Amino acid sequence: MTDQVLTPVQTEEHQKHTLVALVENKPGVLNRIASLFRRRNFNIDSLTVGRTHRPHVSRMTIVVDSTQANPNLIAANLLKLVNVIEVRVISTQPHVSRDLALIKVRTDSPESRNHVTELCDRYPARIVDIGPEVAIVEIASQEDIVENLIEELRPIGIVEMVRTGVVAMGRGIRIQDSEYEPPTKAKPTTNGYQRFSV
Amino acid sequence: MELTGAEIIMECLLREGVEVMFGYPGGAILPTYDAMTRYPQIHHVLVRHEQGASHMADGYARATGRVGVAIATSGPGATNLVTGLATAMMDSSPIVAITGQVARGAIGSDAFQETDVTGVTLPVTKHNYLVSDVEELAYVIQEAFYIARTGRPGPVLVDVPKDVQNEKIEFVYPENGIRLPGYRPAEQAAEDQVAAAIEMIKHAQRPIILAGHGIMMGRATNELRELSEKAGIPVALTLLGKGAMPENHPMVLGMMGMHGAAACNYAIQESDLLIALGMRFDDRVTGNLKTYAPGAHKIHIDIDPSEINKNVKVDLGISGDVRTVLAQLLPRVEVQQHPDWIARIRDWQEDADERDILHHNTGEHLLGAQVINDLWRFTNGEAITVTDVGQHQMLEAQYYPHQRPATMITSGGLGTMGFGLPAAIGAKFGRPNEEVWAIVGDGGFQMTMAEMATAAQENVDVNIAILNNGFLGMVRQWQEFFYEERYHATPMFNPDFCKLSEAFGIPAMRVTHRNQIEESVAFARSVKGPALVEYAIEKEDIVYPMVPAGADLHNMIRRPKPGEVIQK
Numbered sequence A: 001m002t003d004q005v006l007t008p009v010q011t012e013e014h015q016k017h018t019l020v021a022l023v024e025n026k027p028g029v030l031n032r033i034a035s036l037f038r039r040r041n042f043n044i045d046s047l048t049v050g051r052t053h054r055p056h057v058s059r060m061t062i063v064v065d066s067t068q069a070n071p072n073l074i075a076a077n078l079l080k081l082v083n084v085i086e087v088r089v090i091s092t093q094p095h096v097s098r099d100l101a102l103i104k105v106r107t108d109s110p111e112s113r114n115h116v117t118e119l120c121d122r123y124p125a126r127i128v129d130i131g132p133e134v135a136i137v138e139i140a141s142q143e144d145i146v147e148n149l150i151e152e153l154r155p156i157g158i159v160e161m162v163r164t165g166v167v168a169m170g171r172g173i174r175i176q177d178s179e180y181e182p183p184t185k186a187k188p189t190t191n192g193y194q195r196f197s198v
Numbered sequence B: 001m002e003l004t005g006a007e008i009i010m011e012c013l014l015r016e017g018v019e020v021m022f023g024y025p026g027g028a029i030l031p032t033y034d035a036m037t038r039y040p041q042i043h044h045v046l047v048r049h050e051q052g053a054s055h056m057a058d059g060y061a062r063a064t065g066r067v068g069v070a071i072a073t074s075g076p077g078a079t080n081l082v083t084g085l086a087t088a089m090m091d092s093s094p095i096v097a098i099t100g101q102v103a104r105g106a107i108g109s110d111a112f113q114e115t116d117v118t119g120v121t122l123p124v125t126k127h128n129y130l131v132s133d134v135e136e137l138a139y140v141i142q143e144a145f146y147i148a149r150t151g152r153p154g155p156v157l158v159d160v161p162k163d164v165q166n167e168k169i170e171f172v173y174p175e176n177g178i179r180l181p182g183y184r185p186a187e188q189a190a191e192d193q194v195a196a197a198i199e200m201i202k203h204a205q206r207p208i209i210l211a212g213h214g215i216m217m218g219r220a221t222n223e224l225r226e227l228s229e230k231a232g233i234p235v236a237l238t239l240l241g242k243g244a245m246p247e248n249h250p251m252v253l254g255m256m257g258m259h260g261a262a263a264c265n266y267a268i269q270e271s272d273l274l275i276a277l278g279m280r281f282d283d284r285v286t287g288n289l290k291t292y293a294p295g296a297h298k299i300h301i302d303i304d305p306s307e308i309n310k311n312v313k314v315d316l317g318i319s320g321d322v323r324t325v326l327a328q329l330l331p332r333v334e335v336q337q338h339p340d341w342i343a344r345i346r347d348w349q350e351d352a353d354e355r356d357i358l359h360h361n362t363g364e365h366l367l368g369a370q371v372i373n374d375l376w377r378f379t380n381g382e383a384i385t386v387t388d389v390g391q392h393q394m395l396e397a398q399y400y401p402h403q404r405p406a407t408m409i410t411s412g413g414l415g416t417m418g419f420g421l422p423a424a425i426g427a428k429f430g431r432p433n434e435e436v437w438a439i440v441g442d443g444g445f446q447m448t449m450a451e452m453a454t455a456a457q458e459n460v461d462v463n464i465a466i467l468n469n470g471f472l473g474m475v476r477q478w479q480e481f482f483y484e485e486r487y488h489a490t491p492m493f494n495p496d497f498c499k500l501s502e503a504f505g506i507p508a509m510r511v512t513h514r515n516q517i518e519e520s521v522a523f524a525r526s527v528k529g530p531a532l533v534e535y536a537i538e539k540e541d542i543v544y545p546m547v548p549a550g551a552d553l554h555n556m557i558r559r560p561k562p563g564e565v566i567q568k
Ligand SMILES: Cc1ncc(C[n+]2csc(CCOP(=O)(O)OP(=O)(O)O)c2C)c(N)n1
Pocket: B388, B389, B390, B391, B392, B393, B415, B416, B417, B418, B440, B441, B442, B443, B444, B445, B467, B469, B471, B472, B473, B474, B475
């Protein structure tokens, strides 16, 4: 079930859009992006950053509430940042998205233990840690499926929870990648400072 | 060649063609100040407050189209630049600011005069850098100038720790040091966009062009004029668009917006096609967005894609360099005329003429409008005027028509009081052969009047016209209209401006009657170096027309015709 691609459910009043941005891997870039969203009053639903297969390029997945702002306008604003290499709104194209959650639930009774096991069978989720008091459930799926599981776990008793935020990728050959090669002159310096701490 | 970081900064400035920089020294930037002694080709102007330095760099940039340079020390020196950076950011003016920072090892320790300057200036710069490796310095400065002047121009700040300025390296100037993978300065129009624009222009009956600052920054004045003449389209200017097309051209209707020409605003509201060129639909230009140009199709051409559909939803948005896009359009635009439309506009213009204060009998009173219009007359409409912010600024926009690009310099987007005098000094450094007038109010002048000392020290030949109404005039006008004449915190006790000026060694003259204006211009021109004229104008004058903030653009408060009662 995990590899199935589902279309996320979108309601009128809460339209979400997903943007993917390739940015230069430099200190301070995340701050520039956060500052832009704050200044332009765009609401971030979730934002994730991670390295890519090119060490000098990081990739961000940004989910925005687009009832307030047109995602293309947000993309145009992101592109204006000098350190942003490429931006796409991918929620308008077929794509795969994943949100990972770790949910600690009470398993201090046979009923609760059975209930959690049963839920993990129905959802693309699994128990990754278990003891007499609590268990940790892991799920990596589309955001709405993660949310459904959380709702079903809630009555059993959620003790603690953490989520990574959505990461996403367009399907097929619409590859989003950067041709950009790192500047040849860049070299690590003796005192350990970055090329420039922008 | 072995150079210190400070010398590398100077070397790079030289390569960028910098001839003058405006700044103020302090501990963290001292190595660079010392290096300046070895680079006498670059003239350093000592300001009296770093805000003055950033406005001077801005005035220089706007007058020349080249990058202006400001330099300051860490902490308070850098924070004093902020108003000037924000001003330049709002009006897309290319400046590079260089600031000293505490040594790398001290960053983050709340060291003496440490401020997170890249953090503070992040939202008011196009880009900024903290240089933490001397090897990077030359690349960063090259990029800073490139970013500042290309695409939609803007301010760039480079923060350089003191130990980076002191570090010595073997230096080779990187001939092509720009490494900006994500930076795309400008695009072209796509073929279908060009075709759509041509089609819309062809079918329009009541078209109007809205020309902004982008026309001048993009050097598209000839293309604008050609479009207007070929397709018979009248042109409305934004405040910063003044000079985009000669204002004595019959197709130019003057300024649009809150204090714009009534004919312009009516024409916008009744048009069936708006062609917005290098402007950004500021709220001071549109009034109420819900009722803005309701019957018009809208074409928006701007270099900044994020401006398209930001304030006004358009039918055709083209993000690209305005000159390139206009050059794509022009050969395919059909020759047209819109005599009925132009006749309708002429009616509005005639009505406005009747209301014009210059055609009223105002007795003994000396009015701001008269001062500005006479300054225009006696300077043959050829001066570079640099204004401050307030009533006098709007009067200059209304009563000083400009024929050439980049001859009207003003803080539009941010509306920064205190801009006028320092920006005029900067403009004069950039265009030394032009006559430069700073036109300022008594309020704004006092915000940066310390720069009188800079003007005197450098013997800069600027003429300062203070329109002294004893009030924060524009705020008083709002109080009169919208706060039942409660003039709180707007009457001003003022110094004797002429004596003050003389204390700086700047010759001064006071004008109280209209018949002295010609003499005052002759006086200011006769002084080699700065001169000041104080015009004691009517205290409670009003700038008409006025679109109250947020009101519909056509709902202007108009000046009554002679004999009519004032409508408020
Ligand atoms: C730095 C700053 N502070 C406050 C304002 C708000 N403001 C706009 S116009 C104005 C009055 C300007 O008065 P003055 O300089 O005497 O010019 P006048 O309107 O009388 O021509 C004020 C206070 C501003 N634009 N800038």
